[in-house]
Amino acid sequence: MTEKGNRPTGKHTHVLAQHPARLVQHAFEQSQNGLVITDGDGNILLVNEAFCRIAGVDRAETSGWPIEHFYLSRRTPSHLPVTADTTPSLTHSWQQEVLCRSTEGESLPVLMTVDAMLDEHQQPRHFLHTFVQLFRTNGKMLDDRHWIHIDPITGLPNWLLLRDRLSHALAQAERADTTLALLFIDIDQFKAINDSVGHSEGDRILGELAQRLQHEVRSKDTLARLGSDQFVVLLEKDGTPEAAQLVAERLHEALEPPFASGDRYLLMTASIGIALYPTDAQDVEPLLAAARSAMFIARQKGPGRLAFVDRRLTAQLKEKYRLESLLSEAIHMPSHHLELHYQPELDRSSLRCTGLEAMLRWKRPTHWQHPPGDYLDTIARLGLGVRLNRWMIQTAIADHRRWHDSGTALGKLPVSIQLCESHLAQDTFDHRPLDHFLRHQGADSFEWLTLKVPAQGLGGELDKATHLLKRVERLGIRLTVEGFGSQAVDLAWLSRLPFYKATVDARLLGMHHEGRRLLEASCRMLNALDIEPVLVSIDEGSLAAGLEGISARLVQGDLYSPAMPADALERWLEAHGPGGD
CATH class of the missing domain: 3.30.450.20 (PAS domain)
Known part of the structure; x- marks a missing residue:
């Protein structure tokens, strides 16, 4: 008990007095x-x-x-x-x-x-x-005031609030040197729908439509109603053409289910114009005008379409997605679109064949601008690399079984197949690691199979990759590093894995003024690790001449032999003879 006027001396009072900050x-x-x-x-x-x-x-x-x-x-x-x-x-x-x-x-x-x-x-x-x-814990407003910045029919921001957010977003984009996108949405033929169902029912449908659109927009972006049947989406922080097109496509998909009105079902589509900052405009009103003009371009194409301000960009993106659709079809139906050819690997001094590499070719090459290998990055980005890899492995197993059963010399040669990074990372669509997949292929032996591991895949989760590759090696499969010298690789880690070969791109000779020294250093380093280097992509005589003296026994390239289908390869092999490995 303290005397009146004296300060308490309790522990908590002391702490508060000592630490006011x-x-x-x-x-x-x-x-x-x-x-x-x-x-x-x-x-x-x-x-x-x-x-x-x-x-x-x-x-x-x-x-x-x-x-x-x-x-x-x-x-x-x-x-x-x-x-x-x-x-x-x-x-x-x-x-x-x-x-x-x-x-x-x-x-x-x-x-x-x-x-x-x-x-x-x-x-x-x-x-x-x-x-x-100004709302209670149950989410109800403390009063029923009408807010002048909210559209009363849809509950979305109106033009006043959109203008404020757009001004803020433009200032941030300028400060951070980033992009943003504005999508102008016009509901096709909504006036006719509104007249047929009545304005009250039309307002209700607009509210449902706004909810569908809002569901496809991220919380950090803004969906606003300008009035009538026009909406605007402001995409902040990720205003790339690809992101804008993806959002526009989701908005189109959101409108696909019919809208119920009494005993009727109404179908709706939208024309969407896309403007980009800073490409198309740098201020609020010009950017909105640009998006509106793009919407008119989209409307001219027909209902449910989208367009960018830059028609060339629209065409480029259309071609990009057309290509991705074709690639997806090809990977899901590979036997209709693809086939395996095999390119020989040769002993440099005797030019005898020491092995084969499976390579993808189109069955109808006139339908494509480039060979399949040029699309591998796109295929990987689409998440289809593992599917393609598995088809290549299954096809090579079938080809080798046929060669072996017929007694041809092809059946005595090792065959290599390049792996995609997703297989190495065990990022597969069915969650089956590579070794599990291989065990279920019905092969009597894998002593003939070599898997080429991309060098860029050897810089990530090394422990996971190590365990997987060692399990694969226990199946009798041999391992090669693909593209050594083009990517940074931990040599100490590399020496602990069962690699017996590594490919080195011979074109490095002309890509760098020290190209010859780099090639020789790479080959000597591999030889010191008991990994045999293979010089690949030797397609011209001048390149082969420049490689004289490089410490590599094995070579591969169109100069010696292009990739061929099995029947042509068998005739070629009769003339050159297998050399073994």
């Missing part, structure tokens, strides 16, 4: 109200997590930005009533209602209070902004 910090961070401290010009210095949640931003996006960028004021102008230069006779506290966007993408009313933080001369040098959300 820590208490203030805890209060700032743990407050459920958004708290922001700015400098005298209104630029943000410090925010808490509650403000980030209320304003729908990350903390890293706030520092140094004017506080006005993170809310929309119902007053005009919306700037602070006090600044660092305000005279002391004016008020140092101010309050108004504003709109902030939550992390879920909604625009919510917030009560903002601004308090000046005075220095020793009673001058405001900093400001404390407090943001209090």
